[in-house]
Amino acid sequence: MEDFYYEDEDAHFNDSYDYNYEHSICDKEAVRSFGGVFLPIIYALALVVGLAGNALVVVVYTSRLRLRTLTDVCILNLAVSDLLLLFTLPFWAADAVHGWRLGTGMCKFTSFLYSANFSCGMLLLACISVDRYRAVAHNPSGRTGAGARARIRWLLVCLSLWALAIILGIPELIFSTVKTTHHRTSCTAIYPHSMALPAKASLELLEIILRFLLPFLVMVVCYCQVGRALSRAAGVRRERKWRALRVLLAVVAVFLLTQLPYSVVKLWRALDIIYMLVTDCEVSKGLDRALQVTESLALAHACINPLLYAFIGSSFRGHVLKAAKRLGQRLGRHPRHGGEEPAVEIALRARAQTQSQSGSDDPDTSTFTI
Amino acid sequence: MDTKIFLSILLLSCCHCMVVRAQMSDCCLTVKNKPIPASRVVDYHHQIKGQGCSIDATILVTRHGRKLCVPLNENWVSLVKTQVIQLKTHCQEVNYKGKRCFGVKRQ
Numbered sequence: 326m327e328d329f330y331y332e333d334e335d336a337h338f339n340d341s342y343d344y345n346y347e348h349s350i351c352d353k354e355a356v357r358s359f360g361g362v363f364l365p366i367i368y369a370l371a372l373v374v375g376l377a378g379n380a381l382v383v384v385v386y387t388s389r390l391r392l393r394t395l396t397d398v399c400i401l402n403l404a405v406s407d408l409l410l411l412f413t414l415p416f417w418a419a420d421a422v423h424g425w426r427l428g429t430g431m432c433k434f435t436s437f438l439y440s441a442n443f444s445c446g447m448l449l450l451a452c453i454s455v456d457r458y459r460a461v462a463h464n465p466s467g468r469t470g471a472g473a474r475a476r477i478r479w480l481l482v483c484l485s486l487w488a489l490a491i492i493l494g495i496p497e498l499i500f501s502t503v504k505t506t507h508h509r510t511s512c513t514a515i516y517p518h519s520m521a522l523p524a525k526a527s528l529e530l531l532e533i534i535l536r537f538l539l540p541f542l543v544m545v546v547c548y549c550q551v552g553r554a555l556s557r558a559a560g561v562r563r564e565r566k567w568r569a570l571r572v573l574l575a576v577v578a579v580f581l582l583t584q585l586p587y588s589v590v591k592l593w594r595a596l597d598i599i600y601m602l603v604t605d606c607e608v609s610k611g612l613d614r615a616l617q618v619t620e621s622l623a624l625a626h627a628c629i630n631p632l633l634y635a636f637i638g639s640s641f642r643g644h645v646l647k648a649a650k651r652l653g654q655r656l657g658r659h660p661r662h663g664g665e666e667p668a669v670e671i672a673l674r675a676r677a678q679t680q681s682q683s684g685s686d687d688p689d690t691s692t693f694t695i
Numbered sequence: 696m697d698t699k700i701f702l703s704i705l706l707l708s709c710c711h712c713m714v715v716r717a718q719m720s721d722c723c724l725t726v727k728n729k730p731i732p733a734s735r736v737v738d739y740h741h742q743i744k745g746q747g748c749s750i751d752a753t754i755l756v757t758r759h760g761r762k763l764c765v766p767l768n769e770n771w772v773s774l775v776k777t778q779v780i781q782l783k784t785h786c787q788e789v790n791y792k793g794k795r796c797f798g799v800k801r802q
Contacts, residue, residue: 597749
């Protein structure tokens, strides 16, 4: 132990003395090369799947004559936000492979887009759960009547959500910069040195807890109420209720499964930055790998959102079909195609009817398109 | 009433802001305050707390490219750093030839 740094003066060029690796730098090359392979694959997958799903949602919801509920409006916004988030993925993939080469301006902008839209997605998910809760708890019949006042309120809600998301992205816009270490450039957030540690610590902990915990709690509380109202509702068949409850459960479970691991690793990392918990290189590398994997999982949520919120809804499927029909009519008069359609639509309507609930008889105007 | 609850929820959730993206910097996790002969060292870097790493440190690069973690503000570290600067100037002058410049990276 005593002689770990020392050497014979004669052994000037011999580096074979006993190193104490604990006090040499923690080389993360292995983690970087893992990320350089893993992240581009995952990001490419997420981009393809997410782009297809969210683009379909945007096309269908904008071609629709009117959005009937706040949930519809939120789903459309969620798809737009997810698309914006997904558009940053190629940049992060390139960053993981050969560092950041696009300059500070692009680094700030991409980080901002990523952060703001990540926040926006979480806020919109919470908003959807609040709207569904309100639909069941307060005015099951009155919500679908979309007057001019309701539309203005939706617009205000969406604008405030986006404004909030943009505010949440501003720190990234300020602190993100291109950092060069050991011949490698990367785009990361660097806090000013003057920032007081307790302030930084409390801010970091608070934001990590609130980013995940608050939307999650809002969702759990709202969906529990919805579930209770559903199970008490008279005149709805048991299996219909169970199907609706299952969808709510899936929404909460997917949120938990994708966001919890990321939040836990982030929390651990934040604590480590503040209290210097990790002094072992292998543990530190493991933490970095865990962050890469869990972040990819958290991003996967952007691809699953269309499935969970739009595709499951009966009215969305109906609209996809109608849009396809319109397109089919416009493109070419396939007699075979036209002949098949009514049967499909009837089948779909029957399925839609079994899924609609909360007192609404018309599947197309069911208060929440679960 | 509903709008109020809604807005307060939104206001609460606005407190969070940053996304910790994976930053994989090579960092010193601990330092050892034990002098290293200046003859072994050919380069040094500073590690500043908060810029991707959790502690302040000086990274000394040995002739064989190993990076050792030592404290930031110690007398012996300052001495080693001065000698490294001298070594680098010398090696630049002699075009990195000779035993003394073994392991010294070209600027």
